[in-house]
Amino acid sequence: MASVLRQAARLASSRCLTQLSAASSTSRLGASSYNFSPSSRNASTSSTIKVQLDSNTGVAIMMFQNPPVNSMSLDFMTEFVIAWDKLELDKSCRGIILTSALPNVFSAGLDIMDMYGTTPEHRTAFWKALQELWLKVYGSGKIVVAAINGASPAGGCLMALSCDYRIMIDNPKYKIGINETKLGIVAPFWFKDCLENTVGYRMSEMSVQYGILYNSAEALKIGLVDQLVPEDKLISTATETMIKWFAIPDYARQISKAMVRKATMDKMLAGREADITNFVTFTNKDSIQKSLGMYMEMLKGRKAK
């Protein structure tokens, strides 16, 4: 155990968890001191990411607004990481709620148009941006809660899986899951690892092969999300949940989080270059380009009906 703790302490000062100790101001706020007065809100906005930080509570809400479906394009992910870095450096921020500013969709996942018909250079930058985003969110010392207010397939699901807690609107029309095989593509190992860490080996084995998208009740049943709430209670529940987590001393929680996530993080960090090469090589294939093209056609055709 002592060696695990030493390792975790080393991790806490490593590249991906540099924010851990910086944010370790122990339990400044308990639930009783919660005050969400509008005057205490800081707002910062890029074109696709909107951030509201309440410096009284330490809760930041990061909203995706990349219409029509919050697809994770290179531009979106770049803006996400810039906004994320600002929050990480802000000591008044102890937790981040991820949600969508658009109706009916949390995120449609990776922007297919960034993978379809683009150059290898573009796809390299695209994949690096995705790795960066994931490393930041998954490796954050802050408490991160996903408030899932709509569809959340593939990359959208990965984003939710990278959080500490997932709350979803209780509505059967909203689906979440790792559905890549349905597009004729393969989710990389770290998508699969995040799913497996959350729902277990057997469930992820079925899930990634079939490319299953679960409705909200099914997602709760398998543990893909932690809680379902009515739409009008989503943000208040996410905020209250966050305040409860704030009662745990930051440093102890952060070290514990780092210990639990270390193996998954290390695997990605060690395989980062190979993962980029795999992605670019895989998406260079004619058959994969054809699958992506057909999927886009299907999406557009569905709309035309």
Ligand SMILES: CCCCC/C=C\CCCC/C=C/C(=O)SCCNC(=O)CCNC(=O)[C@H](O)C(C)(C)COP(=O)(O)OP(=O)(O)OC[C@H]1O[C@@H](n2cnc3c(N)ncnc32)[C@H](O)[C@@H]1OP(=O)(O)O
């Ligand atoms: C062996 C080694 C392997 C290494 C790795 C190699 C391979 C690559 C792995 C890549 C991992 C991929 C991850 C992904 O995230 S892939 C994306 C998966 N996403 C989806 O399947 C979602 C598709 N979209 C939908 O199901 C729906 O759009 C919706 C999110 C449920 C919303 O439905 P609705 O409100 O009805 O909107 P529309 O369907 O009408 O869509 C509106 C417009 O948005 C366009 N759209 C939708 N999704 C995407 C997307 N992901 N990227 C780009 N564009 C998207 C859609 O075509 C419509 O466009 P239009 O208005 O111009 O017609």
